[in-house]
Amino acid sequence: MPESKNWLERQLPEITANWSSLSLYRRFERVISIVLTLAIALLVLVAIFYLVANVFSLLFITTQDPFDYRLFQAVFDMVLTVLIAMEFNNSIVRTMEEEGRLGGFIHVEVVVLIAIMAVVRKFMVLEVDKLDPLHLLGLGGAILALGATYWLLKRAGSD
Known part of the structure; x- marks a missing residue:
């Protein structure tokens, strides 16, 4: 007869898996991961609330033109910010x-992908009429460097 799992083990298997066999430091990492996950989840929930409230306000209360590009920039900025937080939490x-299979903490590939998303978000919300060419050149260089880094990481991982 299989052991009956308690509520915590059934609801959060990624937290409780192999807890007794973990070293003190691995347990510390897992607890910190849980705290970060809960904090980011709360941040995402609050951001979603403000996103919906702001979109409603922008579309139906304060704007005269619902097709104004600045409105789309503001909405995309908020959406991408939530997506970046969700990807980080994921x-x-x-x-x-x-953790048990691969070891380590956050993989570099994930960090590079999140950085690419952040730079893309920055490109989407740039004010075209107030654009400094050197700023655009710096962002372009950053996205090229991040893309090359991601390609190298994927290439090294497939070998």
């Missing part, structure tokens, strides 16, 4: 699940 949870 990477923490995935790391807890993979």
Whole structure:
């Protein structure tokens, strides 16, 4: 007869898996991961609330033209910020699940992908009429460097 799992083991298997066999430091990492996950989840929930409230306000209360590009920039900025936070949170949870098999903490590939998303977000919200060419050149260089880094990481991982 299989052991009956308690509520915590059923609801959060990525947290409780192999707890007794973990070293003190691995337990510390897992607890920190849980705290970060909860904090980011709370941040995402608050951001979603403000996103919906701001979109409603922008579309129906304060704007005269719902097709104004600045409105789309503001909405995309908020959406991408939430997506970046969710991807970061997902990477923490995935790391807890993979901890026993692969070891380590956050994988560099995930950090590079999140950085690419952040730079793309920056490109989307740039004010075209107030654009400094050197600023654009710096962002372009950053995205090229991040893309090359991601390509190298994927290439090294496939060998």
